[in-house]
Structure formats: C-alpha cells, structure tokens
Amino acid sequence: MDPRIEKLLPTVQKPARYTGGELGQVMKDKNAVDIRYAFCFPDSYEIGMSHLGIKILYAIANERPDTWCERVFAPWPDMEQKMREQNIPLYALESGDPIRDFDFIGFTLQYELCYTNILNMLDLAGLPVKAADRKDLAPIVMGGGPCACNPEPIAEFFDLFSLGEGEEVNSEIMDLYAVHKKRGSTKEEFLREAAKIPGVYVPSLYEISYNADGTVAAITPKDGAPAVVTKRIIRDLDNVYYPKSFVVPFIDVVHDRVTHEIFRGCIRGCRFCQACFLNRPIREKSPEVINEQCKGLIHETGYDEISLCSLSSSDYTRIEELLNLLLDWTPGEKVNVALPSLRVDNFSDELLQKLKSVRRSGLTFAPEAGTQRMRDVINKNVTEEEMLETANIAFSGGYSAVKLYFMLGLPTETDEDVEGIGTLAKKVVDAYYQNPDKPKGRGVTVGVSASSFVPKPFTPFQWEPQATPEELDHKQRHLKETLPSRKINVSFHDIKTSFLEGVLARGDRRLSAVIEEAWRRGCTFDSWGEYYRFDTWMEVFHDLVLDPRFYANRRRDYDEVLPWDHLNYGIPKKYLMRESEKAKRAETTDNCHNKCAGCGANKLNGGHCDV
Amino acid sequence: MYEVRLWLSKRGRIRFVSHLDMFRLMTRAVRRANIPLWYTEGFNPHPYISFLLALSLGVEGEKEPVDVRITDDAVTPEEVRDRLNASLPEGLFVEAATKPVMKPSEITWGEYLVTYDPSEMNADSLKEALDSGALETEKSGKHGGRKVMKKVNVSECIHSWSLEETEDALRLKVVLPAGSVMNLNPQQLTDAVNAYLGTSAAPLRAVRLRLLNADLEEFR
Structure with a gap:
C-alpha cells in the first residue's frame, strides 16, 4: 500500500473501506496477466459491496488466467479530499495500483443519481472524463447494468456499454481486446469491431440529430455499427457460472450475507416497473443447483444468512421445494434464510410457517396504490381482500409491524386515489385489532412509505409525464392531511431527488453536458441527501439553456423518436403501447403464469420462457 | 466443554x-x-x-x-x-x-511501541514533553447520561517510557493504562504531546506489545 495512504487512513471515517485485504479477494501476479480490469461501483463501499452483480462479474473475470479484475468504489468525500490534497490517484483495492493504467474501467450503472460519481472517479483516477479526450486504446471505459438501457445522458463519458446480462458478453469483449492490444490497434479500431459483438453499444458510432422542438429526429449508425443493439441474456441459469466464494467485507455493509438469485425476469408486468420489462424472459434456476451453491458459499464465506433474491420470490414455481432443501441443513448450521420480495396475493400460510422457523424480520407489502382503480391502471394485480387476508395471516403468525409501500404521482392519479392510501392503511390497522389471534398486549404499527413515481424507459409508462414537483408536493400534503389513524406513520421520498432521477432516466445525449457541468460545480453523491445540491443542478440547466421539465414532465407521442429507440430489450414498442392504452382504460393484463400476454421477450431465448 | x-x-x-x-x-x-x-x-x-x-x-x-x-x-x-x-x-x-490463567479484570497496563517520523517529532522535544508532568488531553466521557469532554492528566497516566532513535525512526516504548478502569491509547498520548509542543505529529505505527496486570506481570 502507498505509505501516503497508510498515513492518511487513521484520519478518515471507516478506513477499512480503503484497505482491501478482505477474505475472498482475488490476488494475482500483475506481470502474469494481459488484462487488468477495474470493476467500479460508483457509490460508497457499503453500497457497492452489497451488490450481487459485481460479485458475479468479478468472479467470472478472474476465472480467466489472462485477466486480473479488481474492485473500486467511490471514496467518501472525506477520503476524496485527502486524496486530492496529496495527489493520490484512485486505486484498485486488491493491488493498490492506480486504475488509470488498467485496460478496462467498468462501471455498473444501478441508478441515475450515481452519474456524477462516475465522472468524479474518472477524474480522481487522473483521466479525462470525456471518451473523446481519452485517445489511447487503454483504458476502455465501459458500463453495464439497468441504466445502460438508456445510457444517452452519459454517452459522452463511455467508450462502450454492455446491454443486458454480462456473464458472457464481458468475456467476449475482453477476448477481442486482447487481440487488439497485441496488434497495437487504436481505440477506434477496437471499438468498431466491438460494436459487432451482440449486446455491445458503442455510443460514438451513432449520430443523433434533433428537431426544432428539442425531440430526437434520428439516430444514425456509422462505420458499420448495427441500427439496433439487442440486449444479451443467459439462457440457462443452471449452467452459467456462479461464484464459489464472495469477498467478505470487514465492515458492516448494507447487505452482508450470501445472496442467491433464484430466477430472472418477472411474471407480473406491473406497468411502472422497469426491472420487470428489462429482465424478461423468465428463466428459473433449479432448487438443487441453488441449494448446492448456497451450501458452498456458506462454507466458503462463514456467513450465517442466505437471502434468496428475485423480483418476486413467491412467483418462483418451485419455492416450497427449494425451502425444503435449504431448511434441511440450515437450522443445524445456524444459518438464517430470508426471502424478500414476497407478493401479497400468494403468500401462503405454509410459506409463513416455513419462514417462521428461521428468524423473523419485518413484514413489508407493496400495494403501490391506494385504490383498486389505480392498481388496475398500473396492473398491480392485488385486491384489498387479498392484502387484508395476508395481513391477517401475518398478524396471527405474530407480526405486529407492517410496512406498506406506495407511489405518488402515478398516471391518472386523483386526490381520491391519494386518500385511498390512508384508507387502505387504516383497514390494515383495523384488521389487526379485529384479529383474535393477534400478539397479546402489543399495538400495531403500520408504516406507509410513499415514493414518487418516476417514468422509466422500456415500460408502458415511458411516454407519460412525471408529476411535477408542485403536484407531488400537493399529493404529499394531501396524504398527510387525510390520514385517518395515528397508528400510521408516513414517510416520503424527497421530491427534488425524484425530479432529477426523472430527468436523467429519460434524458438524451445533450444531458452529458449538464452532468459534466454539475459535477464541475461540485455535485457528487446526488443520491445522498446530505450531498445533493438541487439548486446547483437547476443553475446548470439554466446556464446551458436546457429545460429539465422537457425531460421529466412532458408527455411524449407514440411516434416520437425516443433517445433509446436504437436499443432493444426484447419487448417491442408495440406491446408497450398496447399496455399503455390498457392502462388508460384501467384494464389489467393477467400475469404470465395464468396467461401469456405475448410480450415477445421469449424470442431472445429461442421462443422459450419458464412459465 | x-x-x-x-x-x-x-x-x-x-x-x-x-x-x-x-x-x-x-x-x-x-x-x-x-x-x-x-x-x-x-x-x-x-x-x-x-x-x-x-x-x-x-x-x-x-x-x-x-x-x-x-x-x-x-x-x-x-x-x-x-x-x-x-x-x-x-x-x-x-x-x-x-x-x-488470569481473570480479564486483572488487565491494568498495556505496553506499546509507538514509532514517529523524526522529521515530524524531535527526540529532545518528546523527552521534554514526557518529563514535563503537564501533558493533558480530552476524552469523551459521560456525565449523568450526557456526553461530555473530560480533561485527562496524561502525565499521571504514563507508568514508564523509554526512547530509541535511529536515522529514520523515533521509537517510544511506553506503558499506559489499559483495562476496564482506565485506558489511554497511543493516539491520545500523541495528541497530548502535540498539544504541549504545538506540533502535529502522527505516529507512523503503533503496536500493543503485551498486556500487564497491576503488578506489571505479563497477562496470561
């Protein structure tokens, strides 16, 4: 480790964020590898180390004898300041080497509000933030993850994006790079070839033109780049590589346990949910494989908790089989099994009993909207009866605290729908007191968390205007004023934060200039309330003569060219339009288990979908 | 068992x-x-x-x-x-x-080796500070449930010390209170020395060599 770093570590918060050396980290001889890969998570160590994707891709890259993949996180502002004072460049945790000398710098793009951190990390590394200003072949700056579905606002900072699931395509990119590095190619030569790999989007090979009204006129590929880039998927989850070990952090991170993905995709088709439409088709992993891999990970890491993750765990068709396999050995080894993301409508008594045999945590439901009409609009196919029935099962099972998740600002939402949130929460309170089997001598607490709806690309609501900050403010006040019970605690998301998220989510390439300028004026860690500088952002929009409301609060026509129209996530625009029209009529679409709605994503998997 | x-x-x-x-x-x-x-x-x-x-x-x-x-x-x-x-x-x-062999409550002293950069900390000054009898620092403590800063007389706490100087390091071996009753760590000692001398030295390294009981026998 650089002695200067060693000396400044005692003066910063949580220094173990910056030391590396955790169990499970991969060490290699840097002289014995051809490719050095810096896998960057543009947020704090605690957030980044909780992310499953980084664990998978880190392990896969390090399976390659020719590659050493290391981890990099955004230094917290106290550390950043000291690094800048002493000219210490951003380094990778395993080797301590500066990442500007690496072959790849890969960023995972999990949420829009991390964009300024990406620029900050490139700058801390000592690299120009704009791709066009980085002339050499290395480092190639690449991005992947959910926000790669509309990477246009950050297109100018990246050399390439990888769309969809990265397990296979990352290796293909590295193979190609190895050839070009040996050949001494220029960056342009490499990128032109990389653009031919399915799932690889090279933004510099696309020309964007605009109409007088500011909308996109055309997206024109050049130098042989494909007109449409289609995301990659893994066809067989049982046989795709899964890490045999995780890096086990020293300090307490947000999710500090064995996490295991049980299936990809979601059968529900809630119209607001980007994760659902980005991750189709449905592919399940078999219980035997999950169980064996979990067992191996528990023994390798020493963790005492397994979290089974997916977009909707109880929709996993073999959930009981899986729990039986796991509960066969986990209690004996004092391992807890957690099953987040449960739906309210198929949460059975049996399932509850199984979960009770392991440690009980809080209970959360996500009705998302307060009235049936509103839930029909968003296609959240749960009814009040189902919800109360589930709440009663839970109360009888000993729960006395329930958290309910809602969104404000959904398309067509009225004041009445907002009031419905309070009414529904009150019914949950009443259900508790009417339940004869409720826990003795305890009152109920119902937490209502109301976030602000942000329309996202590749969802049926991608054409919808986001509720304006003024409208959201009214809705929050209205909800608070009409709450019918003091047993209900309500919390809201910050409106200004949701607004910027809305702007960036559906932004075009012109926003690169805004992001760069906001960062130059000091914006970083925008998702952290204490560092978010809304006024600075608004000044930048003003100075660059771009209207944030054009991006967030404007209704798009179906025939408008959207900034992400050249990217394909497997679900045709026509399907999304059909869903959008059904939403306007408050018509629901059945879930995929009951009836295939023909979203078209199965084409990515040779016509196959695990439903 | x-x-x-x-x-x-x-x-x-x-x-x-x-x-x-x-x-x-x-x-x-x-x-x-x-x-x-x-x-x-x-x-x-x-x-x-x-x-x-x-x-x-x-x-x-x-x-x-x-x-x-x-x-x-x-x-x-x-x-x-x-x-x-x-x-x-x-x-x-x-x-x-x-x-x-011994009960945890018997731990009374800790022997530390603290290394300073000679360009940051002068041997004679350090000796002077340790001999002064006037070293003080502040420790956060509790008074009636409230968090308060308490003055600690550091000079009284130091049991014994010795100093060794080489070209690139100034090594202080020091026995400080450790245990459930009273504790002083090398950083607090350094803070007190810095306050006395008006310096801003930071230890290059600090190692706890061993723990001792009240009779200065090695804790076992």
Missing part, C-alpha cells in the same frame, strides 16, 4: 478493522474453520467470542487475548489454533492457544 484463551496478532492493513467489526470477522472465521464453539442461548444465538480488551482503530497488536469456549473436548487447543489460522484473513494470526 472447555475455555481457551487465543493470543491473536493483528498486523498490517487489518489494523484498520475496528473492534466491533473484529467480532463479526472472528465469528465468520470460526464458522469457516468449523470449530465447535459454544453458542449463546436465547432468541438470536451467536458464538461466544470475547475480545478481552479493545484495540484502538489503527493500532497493531502482538498478542491480544480472545476467550472462546470449545464444546468438543476432543478438539485440542492446538487444533483450534491451526484450524483458525487456516481460515483467518491476511494480517491476523493465532500465535498461541492457552488455558486462561
């Missing part, structure tokens, strides 16, 4: 792992090593691992005592030591596993 005292060394970058995080780390190491540890009973059982005295963040340790209980008598202390060493991360090592 028997109780065994592990003597753990903590060297290098792992010194930045805090006392609180050390417990979690040891729990996982024990689980990986498949050591039959006694678990606490109750709603949320966890393995009984007792670090007898916290080591400040950034300070290395040569032999830090950690008590554990082994449920299977067939597993010898040597086996516990070896299995654990195979599963501990870089920088942590069980130097020995012995039968506890």
Whole structure:
C-alpha cells in the first residue's frame, strides 16, 4: 500500500473501506496477466459491496488466467479530499495500483443519481472524463447494468456499454481486446469491431440529430455499427457460472450475507416497473443447483444468512421445494434464510410457517396504490381482500409491524386515489385489532412509505409525464392531511431527488453536458441527501439553456423518436403501447403464469420462457 | 466443554478493522474453520467470542487475548489454533492457544511501541514533553447520561517510557493504562504531546506489545 495512504487512513471515517485485504479477494501476479480490469461501483463501499452483480462479474473475470479484475468504489468525500490534497490517484483495492493504467474501467450503472460519481472517479483516477479526450486504446471505459438501457445522458463519458446480462458478453469483449492490444490497434479500431459483438453499444458510432422542438429526429449508425443493439441474456441459469466464494467485507455493509438469485425476469408486468420489462424472459434456476451453491458459499464465506433474491420470490414455481432443501441443513448450521420480495396475493400460510422457523424480520407489502382503480391502471394485480387476508395471516403468525409501500404521482392519479392510501392503511390497522389471534398486549404499527413515481424507459409508462414537483408536493400534503389513524406513520421520498432521477432516466445525449457541468460545480453523491445540491443542478440547466421539465414532465407521442429507440430489450414498442392504452382504460393484463400476454421477450431465448 | 484463551496478532492493513467489526470477522472465521464453539442461548444465538480488551482503530497488536469456549473436548487447543489460522484473513494470526490463567479484570497496563517520523517529532522535544508532568488531553466521557469532554492528566497516566532513535525512526516504548478502569491509547498520548509542543505529529505505527496486570506481570 502507498505509505501516503497508510498515513492518511487513521484520519478518515471507516478506513477499512480503503484497505482491501478482505477474505475472498482475488490476488494475482500483475506481470502474469494481459488484462487488468477495474470493476467500479460508483457509490460508497457499503453500497457497492452489497451488490450481487459485481460479485458475479468479478468472479467470472478472474476465472480467466489472462485477466486480473479488481474492485473500486467511490471514496467518501472525506477520503476524496485527502486524496486530492496529496495527489493520490484512485486505486484498485486488491493491488493498490492506480486504475488509470488498467485496460478496462467498468462501471455498473444501478441508478441515475450515481452519474456524477462516475465522472468524479474518472477524474480522481487522473483521466479525462470525456471518451473523446481519452485517445489511447487503454483504458476502455465501459458500463453495464439497468441504466445502460438508456445510457444517452452519459454517452459522452463511455467508450462502450454492455446491454443486458454480462456473464458472457464481458468475456467476449475482453477476448477481442486482447487481440487488439497485441496488434497495437487504436481505440477506434477496437471499438468498431466491438460494436459487432451482440449486446455491445458503442455510443460514438451513432449520430443523433434533433428537431426544432428539442425531440430526437434520428439516430444514425456509422462505420458499420448495427441500427439496433439487442440486449444479451443467459439462457440457462443452471449452467452459467456462479461464484464459489464472495469477498467478505470487514465492515458492516448494507447487505452482508450470501445472496442467491433464484430466477430472472418477472411474471407480473406491473406497468411502472422497469426491472420487470428489462429482465424478461423468465428463466428459473433449479432448487438443487441453488441449494448446492448456497451450501458452498456458506462454507466458503462463514456467513450465517442466505437471502434468496428475485423480483418476486413467491412467483418462483418451485419455492416450497427449494425451502425444503435449504431448511434441511440450515437450522443445524445456524444459518438464517430470508426471502424478500414476497407478493401479497400468494403468500401462503405454509410459506409463513416455513419462514417462521428461521428468524423473523419485518413484514413489508407493496400495494403501490391506494385504490383498486389505480392498481388496475398500473396492473398491480392485488385486491384489498387479498392484502387484508395476508395481513391477517401475518398478524396471527405474530407480526405486529407492517410496512406498506406506495407511489405518488402515478398516471391518472386523483386526490381520491391519494386518500385511498390512508384508507387502505387504516383497514390494515383495523384488521389487526379485529384479529383474535393477534400478539397479546402489543399495538400495531403500520408504516406507509410513499415514493414518487418516476417514468422509466422500456415500460408502458415511458411516454407519460412525471408529476411535477408542485403536484407531488400537493399529493404529499394531501396524504398527510387525510390520514385517518395515528397508528400510521408516513414517510416520503424527497421530491427534488425524484425530479432529477426523472430527468436523467429519460434524458438524451445533450444531458452529458449538464452532468459534466454539475459535477464541475461540485455535485457528487446526488443520491445522498446530505450531498445533493438541487439548486446547483437547476443553475446548470439554466446556464446551458436546457429545460429539465422537457425531460421529466412532458408527455411524449407514440411516434416520437425516443433517445433509446436504437436499443432493444426484447419487448417491442408495440406491446408497450398496447399496455399503455390498457392502462388508460384501467384494464389489467393477467400475469404470465395464468396467461401469456405475448410480450415477445421469449424470442431472445429461442421462443422459450419458464412459465 | 472447555475455555481457551487465543493470543491473536493483528498486523498490517487489518489494523484498520475496528473492534466491533473484529467480532463479526472472528465469528465468520470460526464458522469457516468449523470449530465447535459454544453458542449463546436465547432468541438470536451467536458464538461466544470475547475480545478481552479493545484495540484502538489503527493500532497493531502482538498478542491480544480472545476467550472462546470449545464444546468438543476432543478438539485440542492446538487444533483450534491451526484450524483458525487456516481460515483467518491476511494480517491476523493465532500465535498461541492457552488455558486462561488470569481473570480479564486483572488487565491494568498495556505496553506499546509507538514509532514517529523524526522529521515530524524531535527526540529532545518528546523527552521534554514526557518529563514535563503537564501533558493533558480530552476524552469523551459521560456525565449523568450526557456526553461530555473530560480533561485527562496524561502525565499521571504514563507508568514508564523509554526512547530509541535511529536515522529514520523515533521509537517510544511506553506503558499506559489499559483495562476496564482506565485506558489511554497511543493516539491520545500523541495528541497530548502535540498539544504541549504545538506540533502535529502522527505516529507512523503503533503496536500493543503485551498486556500487564497491576503488578506489571505479563497477562496470561
């Protein structure tokens, strides 16, 4: 480790964020590898180390004898300041080497509000933030993850994006790079070839033109780049590589346990949910494989908790089989099994009993909207009866605290729908007191968390205007004023934060200039309330003569060219339009288990979908 | 079931792992090593691992005592030591596993080796400061449930010290109070020296060499 770093570590918060050396980290001889890969998570160590994707891709890259993949996180502002004072460049945790000398710098793009951190990390590394200003072949700056579905606002900072699931395509990119590095190619030569790999989007090979009204006129590929880039998927989850070990952090991170993905995709088709439409088709992993891999990970890491993750765990068709396999050995080894993301409508008594045999945590439901009409609009196919029935099962099972998740600002939402949130929460309170089997001598607490709806690309609501900050403010006040019970605690998301998220989510390439300028004026860690500088952002929009409301609060026509129209996530625009029209009529679409709605994503998997 | 005292060394970058995080780390190491540890009973059982005295963040340790209980008598202390060493991360090592002799409450002193950069800390000045009898620092403490800053007379706390100077290092060996009654760590000592001299030196390295009882016998 650089002695200067060693000396400044005692003066910063949580220094173990910056030391590396955790169990499970991969060490290699840097002289014995051809490719050095810096896998960057543009947020704090605690957030980044909780992310499953980084664990998978880190392990896969390090399976390659020719590659050493290391981890990099955004230094917290106290550390950043000291690094800048002493000219210490951003380094990778395993080797301590500066990442500007690496072959790849890969960023995972999990949420829009991390964009300024990406620029900050490139700058801390000592690299120009704009791709066009980085002339050499290395480092190639690449991005992947959910926000790669509309990477246009950050297109100018990246050399390439990888769309969809990265397990296979990352290796293909590295193979190609190895050839070009040996050949001494220029960056342009490499990128032109990389653009031919399915799932690889090279933004510099696309020309964007605009109409007088500011909308996109055309997206024109050049130098042989494909007109449409289609995301990659893994066809067989049982046989795709899964890490045999995780890096086990020293300090307490947000999710500090064995996490295991049980299936990809979601059968529900809630119209607001980007994760659902980005991750189709449905592919399940078999219980035997999950169980064996979990067992191996528990023994390798020493963790005492397994979290089974997916977009909707109880929709996993073999959930009981899986729990039986796991509960066969986990209690004996004092391992807890957690099953987040449960739906309210198929949460059975049996399932509850199984979960009770392991440690009980809080209970959360996500009705998302307060009235049936509103839930029909968003296609959240749960009814009040189902919800109360589930709440009663839970109360009888000993729960006395329930958290309910809602969104404000959904398309067509009225004041009445907002009031419905309070009414529904009150019914949950009443259900508790009417339940004869409720826990003795305890009152109920119902937490209502109301976030602000942000329309996202590749969802049926991608054409919808986001509720304006003024409208959201009214809705929050209205909800608070009409709450019918003091047993209900309500919390809201910050409106200004949701607004910027809305702007960036559906932004075009012109926003690169805004992001760069906001960062130059000091914006970083925008998702952290204490560092978010809304006024600075608004000044930048003003100075660059771009209207944030054009991006967030404007209704798009179906025939408008959207900034992400050249990217394909497997679900045709026509399907999304059909869903959008059904939403306007408050018509629901059945879930995929009951009836295939023909979203078209199965084409990515040779016509196959695990439903 | 028997109780065994592990003597753990903590060297290098792992010194930045805090006392609180050390417990979690040891729990996982024990689980990986498949050591039959006694678990606490109750709603949320966890393995009984007792670090007898916290080591400040950034300070290395040569032999830090950690008590554990082994449920299977067939597993010898040597086996516990070896299995654990195979599963501990870089920088942590069980130097020995012995039968506890003294009670944890007997720990009274800690012997430290604190290294300064001679360009930051002058040997004569340091001597003067340590001889002055006027070293003071502030420690956060509690008064009637409220958090308050308390003045500590550092000079009174120092049991003994010696100084060794080489070209690139100034080494201070010092015995400071350690234990449940009174504690002073090398950083607090350095703060007091800095305050007295008007300097801003930071230790290059600080190592707790061993713990002692009230009679200055090595804690066993």
